[in-house]
Amino acid sequence: xxxxxxxxxxxxxxxxxxxxxxxxxxxxxxxxxxxxxxxxxxxxxxxxxxxxxxxxxxxxxxxxxxxxxxxxxxxxxxxxxxxxxxxxxxxxxxxxxxxxxxxxxxxxxxxxxxxxxxxxx
Amino acid sequence: xxxxxxxxxxxxxxxxxxxxxxxxxxxxxxxxxxxxxxxxxxxxxxxxxxxxxxxxxxxxxxxxxxxxxxxxxxxxxxxxxxxxxxxxxxxxxxxxxxxxxxxxxxxxx
Numbered sequence: 001x002x003x004x005x006x007x008x009x010x011x012x013x014x015x016x017x018x019x020x021x022x023x024x025x026x027x028x029x030x031x032x033x034x035x036x037x038x039x040x041x042x043x044x045x046x047x048x049x050x051x052x053x054x055x056x057x058x059x060x061x062x063x064x065x066x067x068x069x070x071x072x073x074x075x076x077x078x079x080x081x082x083x084x085x086x087x088x089x090x091x092x093x094x095x096x097x098x099x100x101x102x103x104x105x106x107x108x109x110x111x112x113x114x115x116x117x118x119x120x121x
Numbered sequence: 122x123x124x125x126x127x128x129x130x131x132x133x134x135x136x137x138x139x140x141x142x143x144x145x146x147x148x149x150x151x152x153x154x155x156x157x158x159x160x161x162x163x164x165x166x167x168x169x170x171x172x173x174x175x176x177x178x179x180x181x182x183x184x185x186x187x188x189x190x191x192x193x194x195x196x197x198x199x200x201x202x203x204x205x206x207x208x209x210x211x212x213x214x215x216x217x218x219x220x221x222x223x224x225x226x227x228x229x230x
Contacts, residue, residue, distance in 0.1 A: 044222075045164065050219075100169065108156075108166065113163055114163060
């Protein structure tokens with residue numbers, strides 16, 4: 001059974017940093033592109049970033065470029081999102097998601113339960 | 122930036138058919154995908170590659186595509202289908218960026 005379990009969310013002040021983790025199991029993690037998708041309270045879904053199987057390619061939505069860094073450790077079956085210079089508008093539930101095919105066209109076929117990040121003073 | 126537009130809400134009586142549209146300029150060139158999200162839960166993929174249904178998804182869910190619009194159809198709507206639905210696709214400009222639609226709340230009357 002495919003499982004994705006996020007952790008690391010919490011309350012952080014504007015300008016602060018947070019590192020999210022996603023532990024994957026039930027599939028060959030190193031064979032898939034992986035993504036982070038977020039959802040602000042009461043709002044829609046927004047794709048944030050993704051990373052190739054070997055970590056050699058990474059893409060970001062414009063609003064997080066230069067502030068967020070996606071990474072992975074295939075030996076640990078883990079995905080990460082380092083978030084720096086956090087803003088109030090980054091407040092959201094952050095989901096880890098597996099891409100079925102990878103870019104340029106792919107669905108997210110498995111999702112974690114999400115971890116809440118709240119940016120507030 | 123690229124956008125996918127959905128109606129904010131659709132209301133339907135049990136047993137009737139719900140149709141949710143998603144419009145975007147790149148949809149003739151890129152596949153569309155559909156997700157169902159119930160309150161407090163993660164999204165679930167219900168349609169991939171415009172019209173394919175993942176295993177375990179009921180046959181009443183179907184997808185179609187025509188030009189710049191894709192449509193998710195729920196035939197014989199059941200109370201359990203009340204949820205938010207999002208389309209998703211990709212920018213066709215080669216930027217490798219994924220985009221979600223604005224979301225549609227389906228209410229079963």
